Amino acid sequence: MNTSLNEARSRFLQCWGEMGSCWGINKTMAQIHALLMVHEEPLSTDEVMRELNISRGNANMNLRSLVDWGLVRRSFKKGERREYFQSEKDVWRMFCTIARERKKREIEPVITALQECLAIAGRDRDCAAFRKQVESILEFVKTADLMLGKISQQQKSRVLPLLVRLLG
């Protein structure tokens, strides 16, 4: 098999794994995702284990997480009991999926927590400065949340013109 393709692939897996770590995503999960992204054909758990040199438990757990995130689909070959996994390939749809999940898992809980902070603080005069700061953070996070929600519902083609306007 083409050596430079192999080398390029493994460079890509490494890159994607590191990027994941930066953004709070398990490195192996990111690498499995990368692996599936650059394979047209669905891969089995055993193939993933072999390609990344990881244990069955690890492969299974991270494949499941990817399915939970909606980035990877289980797929079956007729006449085979074994399950295969296939990644979403379209980058914009991947982005939308990730945005929706992080919104739900991470941003919305922060909004709730900040609202709790304000509720706990109450309205005493000596809380005024604290309230003001937390309120402005909350407002920002809410706007970001709303925006992420809207953007991740759009077709890519509808977002591009806005970007052009912004970048122009």
Next chain:
Amino acid sequence: MNTSLNEARSRFLQCWGEMGSCWGINKTMAQIHALLMVHEEPLSTDEVMRELNISRGNANMNLRSLVDWGLVRRSFKKGERREYFQSEKDVWRMFCTIARERKKREIEPVITALQECLAIAGRDRDCAAFRKQVESILEFVKTADLMLGKISQQQKSRVLPLLVRLLG
């Protein structure tokens, strides 16, 4: 001192620390940042150590990181040798600073790495599918990079109208 304010503060520190972890930021660093955000007055290393119950080394290291990120400024009180630290309070400016830093530290290196992947792969026919996928990822990351760069240069007042259009 007002108990509910204390409770609200510590809830806020906890919340910000957890959020940091989600996004690949050291929890203690995020908590120090939170602590400084809700204090009008600059705090000394010893005050930070006391409030968060952490060691001198830890406090020193994370305060330095925050200064490196440009989120916190050193400040001095006249007649005192000790240094104090003060956080940027404006949320939009905080966001811009973080965006610029992550762009520089994390996004630009990914662009370079992806370009390397393409260079390694070369133009053989059996690389075509790989190239196509990596190219579309690269295009997306470049657009995100460009956009983050533009947005984080804007005044908040110039971004809001765009959001309104988008959200409408």
Next chain:
DNA sequence: TCGTACTTTCAGAAAGAACTGAAAGTATGA
């Protein structure tokens, strides 16, 4: 130049996250 009041560094310790692999669980077809 020395003593004081601080800041920085870093080797080792602790905590936390991720991983392994064997055992248990499950589905299928004969």
Next chain:
DNA sequence: TCATACTTTCAGTTCTTTCTGAAAGTACGA
């Protein structure tokens, strides 16, 4: 019902990151 071919779980281990605290470094005024 059983054997087979898989998937899932989880207790224990390994790896990574973060933290500690004492020692070294630095700056200043007397």
